[in-house]
Amino acid sequence: MRRNWLGRSALVLLPAAAGALTAIGVQPSAANLASPAHQVPQAYHAAPATPIAAKLTASTESIGNRILDKAETRAGAWYAYGGAGPSVFDCSGLVYWASHALGVNMPRTTYEMLGEGVSSGLLYRVSTPQRGDLAFYGTGHVEFVTTWPHTTFGAQDSGTRVGWHSWNAYWHPTMYFRIR
16 A cells, blocks of 8 residues: 555555456545545555556546646645646636646636636536546536546645545535536
8 A cells, every 4th residue: 555645545556467457445534534625635546557547448538638637747736725836726726727738728717617618618517527527516616527436636725735635425516517
């Protein structure tokens, strides 16, 4: 088992016999779920891409997936209200920074994403999210959907770092949007 950048146990995906992937890790403990609004990040790290792993994740070529890949390079950066990178971010600043790095003209704030982004057709609502889609927590917070159940990636709140965050019945996405 490995430790993530916060020193907590991290899930590690290792290649197994016959080309499948086997997940080895720990679930969030009751202590990690004590404060729903400020979840302790439960990070995981994937093994380097292999031809087999590429076949298992067929949606890896979506623009949202590529934007999430770019955003994940900033894991460990500090949250700062109004931050738009490259060393500090707020939630929408991370989405904005990663999108613009790949040439996607994403609006800067969550309100603009839900307004201009939707009306321009850049974002469209989906009921079944995929990796790289945007998960909105109401209208004031946004993170990326990951492939791990009940986990998003983003900049969450003051005093936290950019990374993977668990959600539950008290703190969870209310709507999902795909990037065109």
